[in-house]
Amino acid sequence: MLLPKFKFHEPKTEQEACQILTEYGDKARPIAGGTDLVVNMKKKLMSPEHVVSLSRIASLKGLQKENGFVKIGACFTVADMIEAKDIRENVNALSAGAAALGSPLVRNLATIGGNLGSARPAADLPPPLMAYGATLILKSGKGKRNIAIDDFFKSPGTTECRPDEFIAEIQVLTPPAGAGAGYINLGARKAQDCNIVNVASFICLNKSGVIDTARVILGCVGPVHLRAPAAEKILMGEKPDKVLFRQAADAAKTDCLPITDFRGTGEYKRAMVGVLTQRTLEIALDEAKKNN
Numbered sequence: 154m155l156l157p158k159f160k161f162h163e164p165k166t167e168q169e170a171c172q173i174l175t176e177y178g179d180k181a182r183p184i185a186g187g188t189d190l191v192v193n194m195k196k197k198l199m200s201p202e203h204v205v206s207l208s209r210i211a212s213l214k215g216l217q218k219e220n221g222f223v224k225i226g227a228c229f230t231v232a233d234m235i236e237a238k239d240i241r242e243n244v245n246a247l248s249a250g251a252a253a254l255g256s257p258l259v260r261n262l263a264t265i266g267g268n269l270g271s272a273r274p275a276a277d278l279p280p281p282l283m284a285y286g287a288t289l290i291l292k293s294g295k296g297k298r299n300i301a302i303d304d305f306f307k308s309p310g311t312t313e314c315r316p317d318e319f320i321a322e323i324q325v326l327t328p329p330a331g332a333g334a335g336y337i338n339l340g341a342r343k344a345q346d347c348n349i350v351n352v353a354s355f356i357c358l359n360k361s362g363v364i365d366t367a368r369v370i371l372g373c374v375g376p377v378h379l380r381a382p383a384a385e386k387i388l389m390g391e392k393p394d395k396v397l398f399r400q401a402a403d404a405a406k407t408d409c410l411p412i413t414d415f416r417g418t419g420e421y422k423r424a425m426v427g428v429l430t431q432r433t434l435e436i437a438l439d440e441a442k443k444n445n
């Protein structure tokens with residue numbers, strides 16, 4: 154399969170990238186690792202006339218822990234995320250999401266910004282990032298704006314990012330004492346496969362051991378990654394135990410809209426939402442206890 158014709162731009166600064174994206178608007182598309190965009194271009198699902206590489210912009214490749222946040226540049230690769238101590242030690246469910254993504258070859262190129270920009274409902278990084286309540290920093294010639302990740306995805310393949318904008322940074326608040334999160338993905342194979350269901354859960358216990366924050370995120374079972382409000386409601390204000398997690402897992406099954414396709418029936422996916430919700434809550438509780 155041949156790529157359609159396009160003009161390739163390689164800006165060296167964010168400002169230069171903003172100028173190019175402003176000039177070409179919806180005829181342009183940013184590219185980072187290219188593991189998603191190039192495939193889509195070969196399949197003729199996307200045919201941008203201008204492809205704007207972000208991978209030479211040094212300021213988009215950093216990782217730092219600052220003011221209680223882990224700040225990850227949009228072009229930080231998935232392979233580097235797995236190695237990063239700041240991610241592993243502070244936001245371990247994100248590390249688990251990175252480790253679940255693709256194969257070593259894909260992870261060496263794939264970036265966090267590209268994973269979010271692709272807006273695939275089965276992607277591995279949105280659930281843990283949503284569980285931690287991450288914020289995305291979008292930049293354009295008009296300046297920068299912050300958007301909560303919960304508000305970022307609009308439908309499969311589309312996001313709140315305007316054609317003249319790009320994701321510059323992802324900020325994750327370091328979880329407080331008593332907080333923990335877990336992420337699990339289920340695929341037909343262990344690697345190089347699209348997920349059938351993926352779930353991330355986050356809980357924060359107060360000093361009395363009661364859950365005062367709960368976020369449960371479901372992937373592959375709706376047009377975008379979904380929060381599970383019924384499950385979260387059951388968890389809030391309660392002391393965690395297996396019975397509570399079972400109730401929350403049952404509620405999560407009512408929080409999703411799985412379709413039947415070649416990956417599995419809607420009924421199977423709904424059942425797996427229950428299983429993964431229970432297991433991710435158990436991981437989250439273990440982490441929360443360690444983090445106390």
Ligand SMILES: Cc1cc2nc3c(=O)[nH]c(=O)nc-3n(C[C@H](O)[C@H](O)[C@H](O)COP(=O)(O)OP(=O)(O)OC[C@H]3O[C@@H](n4cnc5c(N)ncnc54)[C@H](O)[C@@H]3O)c2cc1C
Pocket residue numbers: 182183184185186187188189190191192207227228231253254255256259262263264265266267268269270271275276277278314318319320321345346347348
């Ligand atoms: C064999 C194979 C296996 C895969 N397995 C998985 C998997 O297990 N889990 C998974 O989640 N994904 C998987 N993917 C999909 C893909 O690798 C990931 O989504 C990856 O993180 C995309 O990152 P990238 O840097 O390559 O994105 P690119 O291909 O460069 O871009 C992807 C999209 O995001 C946009 N974009 C890129 N950067 C930005 C930015 N900074 N701001 C705004 N928009 C941006 C692009 O315009 C494009 O639409 C797989 C792909 C392949 C080819």
